[in-house]
Amino acid sequence: MNENRSTFSLDGITGMLIATVLLLVILVGLTIWGINVQNTSAANFYDIKDETSIKMIGSKEADHIVDVK
Template identity: 85%
Template sequence: MNENRSIFSLDGITGMLVATVLLLCILVGLTIWGINVQNRSANNFYDIKDEASIKMFGSKQADHIVDAK
């Protein structure tokens, strides 16, 4: 029989708690980062110049978008 078992080894409860806390920290970090990216994108408006000259085919969309910053 294996007599070296311990409930507080990294294979037991401690390892599960470390993994859970690590995953929750990653989740919180990515959530905060995503909210900040959305806030920056929502506050960055753009204008369209020369709306009448935009063609359906053969026009570069990036030529008509101007950052309002």
């Protein structure tokens, strides 16, 4: 029989807690990053110039978008 078992080794409770805390830290970090990206995008307004001259094929949309900032 294997007599070298330990409850608090990295295979047991300690490893599970480390993995859980690591996943929660990653979740919080990605959530904060996503909220910051959303706030930045929401504050970046743009306007479309010359709507009538936009062609369905062959027109670059970057030529018609102007940042309002």
